[in-house]
Amino acid sequence: MMNKKFLYIALIILIFTFGLIYFNSPLRSNRNYPIITGSFIQLDMTQHWNSNDWKNELNYLKENKMKYIIITNVSQTQGNITNTCYKNNISGYKKIYGNIDPVELCLKNAEHLNMKVFIGPNFNTDWWQVPADNYLWLNSQMERANVVADDLYKKYHSKYPNAFYGWYFPYEVDNAKYTKISEFKNLANAINIHINHLNSKGERLPILLSPFMNSSAGTANQYSSNWQYLFSKTNFKKGDIFCPQDSVGSGRLNLEEVNSWYTALKKAVAKKPGMLFWSNAENFDYVNNSSVPLDRFLKQLTLESPCVDNIICFSYSHYYSPNNIDSGFNKAYSYYVEHGKLPYKKLDSPQNLTITTVENNKFKISWSVPKNTDNICGYEIYRDNILISRIMLQRKYGGNPNGFSKSIIDMPLLKENTKSCTYTVRSLGFSGNVSKPSNSVSVNIDTFAKLPHLLSKNCKYSITPLPHEKYNDVHFIKLTDGKYSSINSSKSSDFVGWYNDPIDINIDLGKIQPVQQFVVDYLRDPIPWAELPERASIGISEDGINFTPVGLLRIPSVPFSDRNGSRYPIYLTLDKPINARYIKLTSITKPNYYTFIDEFEIRN
Structure with a gap:
């Protein structure tokens, strides 16, 4: 009988001790969900x-x-x-x-x-x-x-x-x-x-x-x-x-x-x-x-x-x-x-979405804030239901004082069989919740179509400076061999890569002939610091010495939601053919980033 009584007392003490420890422990304060x-x-x-x-x-x-x-x-x-x-x-x-x-x-x-x-x-x-x-x-x-x-x-x-x-x-x-x-x-x-x-x-x-x-x-x-x-x-x-x-x-x-x-x-x-x-x-x-x-x-x-x-x-x-x-x-x-959970409160939608054409295939998207802006930390802009931009409240120190605007500029990547795109905007809450979309607005865009005749297949070319040693093109064949990478990653051996440097690629077509379209297939892969160039231009020449600039490549806007490797075929198409033998791409790499290219095509 005394043994049972002793066991009961010991059990009570044990339960009390565990309860005391538990109610004063991080486990109790966390309530079984993680906090910092x-x-x-x-x-x-x-x-x-x-x-x-x-x-x-x-x-x-x-x-x-x-x-x-x-x-x-x-x-x-x-x-x-x-x-x-x-x-x-x-x-x-x-x-x-x-x-x-x-x-x-x-x-x-x-x-x-x-x-x-x-x-x-x-x-x-x-x-x-x-x-x-x-x-x-x-x-x-x-x-x-x-x-x-x-x-x-x-x-x-x-x-x-x-x-x-x-x-x-x-x-x-x-x-x-x-x-x-x-x-x-x-x-x-x-x-x-x-x-x-x-x-x-x-x-x-x-x-x-x-x-x-x-x-x-x-x-x-x-x-x-x-x-x-x-x-x-x-x-x-x-x-x-x-x-x-x-x-x-x-x-x-x-x-x-x-x-x-x-x-x-x-x-x-x-x-x-x-x-x-x-x-x-x-x-x-x-x-x-x-x-x-x-x-x-x-x-x-x-x-x-x-x-x-x-x-x-x-x-x-x-x-x-x-x-x-x-x-x-x-x-x-x-x-x-x-x-142990976030507050999710209904957000009012942005109002009066309007689209203004800045230039051909380049648009300004603007909207008005809702009457009630409670619990809104930003706005998300969608093009064809793809999140292309997120505008956020800015920090006092370290933020962009002009960053919380109610408009963006968008240059969509032009594609085959795509003649228009539709924009909407949603309010974004601190907890990550979003409002219903604003009114939608559609705009017409040009379709991208490659011209039928590929002139540069297996043509010789020169590169200045030489690519990074890890992403080299030892035999100067990768950029005109017609082989596109099957994976959108810098780890693919089909890509040639440069770090930080501006690049000149000069293709010799072998003879003077009409040229009209220039297509550069860039990789954007943000985790290994691969970005689209700041700008890129095309020059042409008949003698390989005196080059005439003919235009800039159109660098599209990168969607906010594009977090993984993607290929961006970027092109310049002239209104009419022009005679040339040598074609030079000048591509300006963003500071402290890589530029990766797997193909550079000349067409008419």
Whole structure:
């Protein structure tokens, strides 16, 4: 009898203890749906913030169950010149942002609110140009980071011991730049220079690093294997955090790829005892550099949460905070945090859609806002039910002050058997919901038809400059062989590619003959940075020396919804044939992008 009584008492105590733990645990506060627990803040955005601004910002985060802040741009180096945004004690380092010290203001308010701050000590902007095998350069940056870390720790840690929680490793590694074990070995050595210094100085705090990934540059398993190797060579310890960017906002991963990449990387982290695995969810859209509606952001959280210990984001403060954008984003997310679902309210439709012809096959689409604009964060424009543009509310810092207009210019890609197109506009809500469409307006467009006689098949040509070595045309045959790529990807060997450079392609038809149409088949594949050119023109010549310009190629508008590889046949058709032997395409590549072409045809 006593044994049963003892068991009952023990059971009651166990239930009470579990209930106490549960009701005070993240599981209870999450209510079994994923939320973010922190945000990056780039300090250039805060250069004019006072203490009240910081207090307001951190309160927004705190109210939404966040407790981690990662501040970057504390000090920046370009070449050998270093500027700091805080009041440093390092000889030769210049203080910027006047008398404001955003590091102090952040830590002060975080200490008061019991929030935890990770600080990135230094970043050299040359990182994006320096190759991965230049270990001497990276090692030297670790030495600079150590100097700044010493200064930060001495200045702030004893003053704000609870808020000054950790270090952020600011060099963003990816699987396009870092591809070899030897490069990860050099990276591991550099990280150890930093870790060992912090250990020796008694400044060792949890370290968070946040690389990113690109599905066009390799596989998830390859990337996981390289990180597993790095973890085996580095002095990370229990409590350090591997927190990859989900790369959805930047377009380097598609939503459907996220779970498999985090699943693979989780296996690498599991090989490092005590290391935590977080995700860094991106709440922006690279296509229009805007805040993303919350439905997509929450899909990211749902896909990532089964794989990771915690989720933070880049960046609530930049893209959702009322300090920097319309409060509707924060209200919608706060509702989700409280209720586990987004608020979906009926939106009024845009009014008075009108189409004006700017020039042949080029149109201005304009509309009026509805009388009730509550809960509207933007407008979506459709051409033949395809989403071609999204106009969003703009951020105060980092946004386009002229970006929230009620009109766009559209140049549809002309196709065979398409003689008209129809436009509509919908209102877009903060939660990602849309209104019913506006009135529709149709316009006539020209059809594109290739002229029957192909003159350039297997013709010789020259190229200036030579293509990128990875996408070469060694025998100068690919652009006139008549072979179009069967896949719309830069990985296809049928495409020839150039990085950053303007291109001249000069085809020799072998004899003077009438020419009338010029067709260039471009690839647009945004994940591996392949874009349509800024502009392109055609010149003709009879002697190959003196060229006469005959016109510009018509570069069409790229639909907002075109996120994957697509071929764009872009052409110029003259009103009547003109005699020529040599045809030169001059194509201007967008800065820091690739141009890919698989065929250049001359017809009459």
